Amino acid sequence: MSNEEELFADGLGPDGIFLRAADRRRFDFVLRAVRDEGASLALSSTNDEVLDHYGRLVIKKLRLIPDLQVEVFLPANTEALLDRFNEILAGLSLTDARNAASSPAPRRVMIAHDGKAISARDLQLIARLIQDFPGANTSLVMLLDRAGSNLHEKTLENFGQRMLRWPVDPPTRAEGDTLIKVSRALGFEVEVKKLLSATGFTAEAA
Numbered sequence: 001m002s003n004e005e006e007l008f009a010d011g012l013g014p015d016g017i018f019l020r021a022a023d024r025r026r027f028d029f030v031l032r033a034v035r036d037e038g039a040s041l042a043l044s045s046t047n048d049e050v051l052d053h054y055g056r057l058v059i060k061k062l063r064l065i066p067d068l069q070v071e072v073f074l075p076a077n078t079e080a081l082l083d084r085f086n087e088i089l090a091g092l093s094l095t096d097a098r099n100a101a102s103s104p105a106p107r108r109v110m111i112a113h114d115g116k117a118i119s120a121r122d123l124q125l126i127a128r129l130i131q132d133f134p135g136a137n138t139s140l141v142m143l144l145d146r147a148g149s150n151l152h153e154k155t156l157e158n159f160g161q162r163m164l165r166w167p168v169d170p171p172t173r174a175e176g177d178t179l180i181k182v183s184r185a186l187g188f189e190v191e192v193k194k195l196l197s198a199t200g201f202t203a204e205a206a
Contacts, residue, residue: 005178005181005182008020008021008178008179008182009182009185009186010024011023011024011179012182012183012186012188012192015027015057015061016053016056016057016060017053017183017188017191017192017195018057019050019168019170019171019175019176019179020171020175020179023054023168026166027054027057027058027061030058030164030166031058031061031062033164034062034109034139034141034164035062035065035068035107037162038100038107038134038137038138038139038162039139039162039163039164040130040139040140040141040142040159040162040163040164041058041139041140041141041142041163041164041166042115042142042144042152042156042163042164042165042166043055043058043141043142043143043144043166043168044143044144044145044148044149044165044166044167044168045145045167045168045169045170046145046146046169046170047168047169047170047199047200048145049195049198049199049200050168050169050170050199051143051144051145051168052143053195053198053199054166054168055113055143058141059111059141062109062111062141067106067107068106068107068108068109069106069107069108069109070108070109070111071108071109071110071111072110072111072113073110073111073112073118073140075118075122077122078121078122078125081122081125081126082125085129085133085136085138088105088108088136088138089133089136092104092105092135092136096135097133097135097136098132098133098134098135099134099135100134100135100137102135103134103135103136103137105135105136105137105138106137107137108136108137108138108139109138109139109140109141110138110139110140110141111141112140112141112142112143113143114143114145114148115142115143115144115145115148115149115151115152116144116145116147116148116151116152118142118152120151120152120155123152123155123156123158124155124158126140127155127156127158127159127163128158130159130162131158131159131160131162139162140159149167170199170200170201171196171199171201176196176201176203177203179192179196180192180193180196180203
């Protein structure tokens with residue numbers, strides 16, 4: 001197996017199927033940042049199946065982290081959003097709400113499966129609440145398709161450095177062909193071909 005193929009092999013395992021070695025490294029990085037530093041994440045792709053696949057991998061991994069509360073973020077309106085944050089802040093002193101180091105609040109991640117369903121106004125409000133009250137120990141993970149990325153590109157800047165960006169591209173011809181070759185050797189060919197087919201990739205005839 002060549003060095004390149006060995007890198008692709010690292011992306012096939014218990015954490016799921018990764019389309020390229022760089023994606024596996026980025027996955028590990030963003031999960032550590034969300035877990036250890038309370039970072040937020042905007043996961044985006046122009047390919048809906050790629051977005052869904054990587055979104056499932058991220059959310060599955062988050063749910064396995066001990067002492068991390070994961071909840072689906074579905075505010076119907078601005079008032080519902082404020083009510084939820086008030087619930088999160090309830091019981092915290094103002095000092096604790098503004099100081100993550102002293103706050104007793106549990107770590108929490110709010111998952112927005114469809115970023116474009118959040119209005120730009122509400123996303124600005126979320127950014128301000130997360131920035132102003134770090135002691136709430138709350139971060140946001142958003143899945144953004146092409147429309148969501150276009151809608152929120154500017155607004156995401158309001159999160160500052162605490163918002164990580166992870167744009168994922170669909171596989172190139174070379175990446176897909178190499179992944180199929182490696183998966184065949186490792187026993188993941190059926191799963192890999194199913195994923196690649198869903199993304200629109202067509203394998204070359206043998």
